[in-house]
Amino acid sequence: MRRADGLIPCALSLGALGVAGPACRSPECPIVKASGHVVVEFEGRGSASAFVAVGDCSGDGRPDVINGTHLFVARPDGTFDASELGATIRSNASAATLVDLDADGVADLVTAGPDVAWFRGRGACAFDAGMQLAAPTGGEPSQVLATDIDLDGLTDLAVSYTGRAASPIVLLTARGDGRFVDRTPAFTRRAAGDPYLGYGTFFDDIDGDGARDLFVIADFDHGWLGWGRRSDEPAFDQDARLTSAFADAHPMSLCPLDYDRDGRMDYFLSGVTGANLLLRATGRRDLAPDADAAPIAPRSTDFAWGCAALDADLDGWTDLMVLSLNGRDSGAAPATLYLNQRGGSFGCASSEVFAATTQAQRLACGDFALDGRPHCLASDRAMRGLVVLRDELTPRGNWVGLRLRGTVSSAEASGARVSLDGEWPPLVVVAGGQSPVGGEHDRGVLLAVGSRARADVTIAWPSGVRQTLRGIEANRYTAVVEPRVLSVSPRVAPADGDSLVEVVVDLDAVGARGVSIECRGECDWTGPAAADAAGRMHRWLRAPTSAGSARVEVSLDGVPLAVRPRVRFGS
Ligand SMILES: [Ca+2]
Ligand SMILES: [Ca+2]
Ligand SMILES: [Ca+2]
Numbered sequence: 001m002r003r004a005d006g007l008i009p010c011a012l013s014l015g016a017l018g019v020a021g022p023a024c025r026s027p028e029c030p031i032v033k034a035s036g037h038v039v040v041e042f043e044g045r046g047s048a049s050a051f052v053a054v055g056d057c058s059g060d061g062r063p064d065v066i067n068g069t070h071l072f073v074a075r076p077d078g079t080f081d082a083s084e085l086g087a088t089i090r091s092n093a094s095a096a097t098l099v100d101l102d103a104d105g106v107a108d109l110v111t112a113g114p115d116v117a118w119f120r121g122r123g124a125c126a127f128d129a130g131m132q133l134a135a136p137t138g139g140e141p142s143q144v145l146a147t148d149i150d151l152d153g154l155t156d157l158a159v160s161y162t163g164r165a166a167s168p169i170v171l172l173t174a175r176g177d178g179r180f181v182d183r184t185p186a187f188t189r190r191a192a193g194d195p196y197l198g199y200g201t202f203f204d205d206i207d208g209d210g211a212r213d214l215f216v217i218a219d220f221d222h223g224w225l226g227w228g229r230r231s232d233e234p235a236f237d238q239d240a241r242l243t244s245a246f247a248d249a250h251p252m253s254l255c256p257l258d259y260d261r262d263g264r265m266d267y268f269l270s271g272v273t274g275a276n277l278l279l280r281a282t283g284r285r286d287l288a289p290d291a292d293a294a295p296i297a298p299r300s301t302d303f304a305w306g307c308a309a310l311d312a313d314l315d316g317w318t319d320l321m322v323l324s325l326n327g328r329d330s331g332a333a334p335a336t337l338y339l340n341q342r343g344g345s346f347g348c349a350s351s352e353v354f355a356a357t358t359q360a361q362r363l364a365c366g367d368f369a370l371d372g373r374p375h376c377l378a379s380d381r382a383m384r385g386l387v388v389l390r391d392e393l394t395p396r397g398n399w400v401g402l403r404l405r406g407t408v409s410s411a412e413a414s415g416a417r418v419s420l421d422g423e424w425p426p427l428v429v430v431a432g433g434q435s436p437v438g439g440e441h442d443r444g445v446l447l448a449v450g451s452r453a454r455a456d457v458t459i460a461w462p463s464g465v466r467q468t469l470r471g472i473e474a475n476r477y478t479a480v481v482e483p484r485v486l487s488v489s490p491r492v493a494p495a496d497g498d499s500l501v502e503v504v505v506d507l508d509a510v511g512a513r514g515v516s517i518e519c520r521g522e523c524d525w526t527g528p529a530a531a532d533a534a535g536r537m538h539r540w541l542r543a544p545t546s547a548g549s550a551r552v553e554v555s556l557d558g559v560p561l562a563v564r565p566r567v568r569f570g571s
């Protein structure tokens with residue numbers, strides 16, 4: 001039912017659900033005013049065609065920017081020191097992310113295009129020579145996303161591609177010894193034809209069953225939503241009904257936000273702007289398209305690209321920044337700041353608040369000045385390089401900034417939920433880089449805390465560990481390390497019938513009283529668990545004599561951890 005201009009008739013935009021598309025019902029976004037502005041700076045620096053990776057590579061807590069071979073190190077005032085990274089970085093890479101891939105505390109750079117390469121960070125934004133993680137597979141990489149896909153506590157990589165016929169994504173899961181395994185699931189094509197136009201992925205445990213569910217963000221009817229299986233390797237069961245709704249939005253990017261503040265994370269998908277989709281979490285194994293709240297641009301035939309969920313005015317209600325083009329791949333169009341109107345709907349910021357016309361698909365955001373205001377970089381292809389969208393809306397209150405580091409959970413901690421204690425309705429944000437086009441946003445967490453000078457904050461880590469932090473000082477960033485209640489080492493051992501793998505559980509780390517330590521797969525325990533002088537429980541697995549794997553399953557006070565560390569035996 002696609003028209004020649006690539007748009008679908010609006011009445012059918014959510015056809016399988018029998019819900020009229022938002023473009024039919026309400027063609028205009030209500031214009032709203034706000035105090036202050038988003039300042040648009042055309043710096044003309046960097047390259048609009050090169051990837052943009054955002055993260056703290058200098059080690060001072062401020063997010064920096066790597067744009068192809070250009071390095072921009074953030075200064076305290078939010079401006080940048082520019083230099084060149086040199087020939088070590090793949091100049092033909094088209095997507096990248098900055099992430100501490102080996103959990104040594106230093107940010108690494110992962111690039112894709114044509115191969116996937118890992119540049120180990122040495123600190124101060126210097127990197128070792130690239131190490132190939134995956135050979136070229138054809139197509140052009142459009143996004144690298146780092147998260148723990150299989151919830152074994154190790155950061156994995158999802159690479160999205162345009163121009164590939166086999167699959168729009170490649171999933172590389174970490175072994176724990178610096179090597180990665182291709183675990184791309186079989187992909188069911190909804191329609192035969194041209195190669196896929198994949199723009200990104202997103203993983204989240206929507207239904208709370210302990211397995212991460214998968215959004216595949218692919219254009220023209222190929223979007224895909226699958227429920228993760230709690231199996232040894234990543235596996236997903238396609239949800240035909242939601243896949244249909246999702247695919248019909250022709251999604252380009254995804255931003256998670258609890259826009260209605262019911263405590264459950266919802267998902268915004270940019271697509272054809274008139275078909276932008278807001279999927280509301282229901283608390284069940286389902287998502288409900290919210291046509292009443294769905295943000296649409298004033299010009300509903302534009303194509304919406306990179307998005308960012310951020311609280312631009314720090315009022316506690318998460319807003320959305322979205323780039324648009326008026327042709328599929330080119331044509332400058334106004335970007336939109338959708339301001340959350342607190343009643344479960346959005347308004348478009350008036351032109352006095354925000355007016356930026358860009359020719360950009362990629363958006364990468366971070367709080368570069370550490371002032372609680374996320375600024376965004378748009379890769380503008382109209383010969384301008386990186387355009388800075390600087391958030392100078394008047395803040396409605398104080399903020400708490402957190403930088404999370406997982407220990408049981410993977411180090412990048414993507415998917416952790418951070419909530420403000422004592423707040424009603426609930427205020428919850430999700431940690432991680434979201435899923436804009438190209439890469440990820442900075443993973444710093446910002447929480448609006450109103451008039452509080454100090455705030456109590458609870459983190460629900462991806463592992464299932466909950467941690468409450470009391471009296472966190474407002475208007476600055478605090479580094480938080482997940483309590484190390486469980487460690488398993490090594491993750492790869494020879495299948496020699498002799499090598500031992502140690503499992504350590506520290507109940508005191510989380511104030512738990514009871515533990516059960518179980519195992520699935522090649523599980524030859526050498527004996528019962530034994531406590532050391534500090535009260536930590538130790539148990540050892542003996543390697544089998546042939547190759548295999550095991551997953552360690554730990555329950556604390558009867559509640560199983562979502563992270564189940566995997567051990568591989570053999571090569
Ligand atoms: Ca993993
Ligand atoms: Ca799930
Ligand atoms: Ca919600």
Ligand SMILES: [Ca+2]
Pocket residue numbers: 310311312313314315316317318319339340
């Ligand atoms: Ca807001």
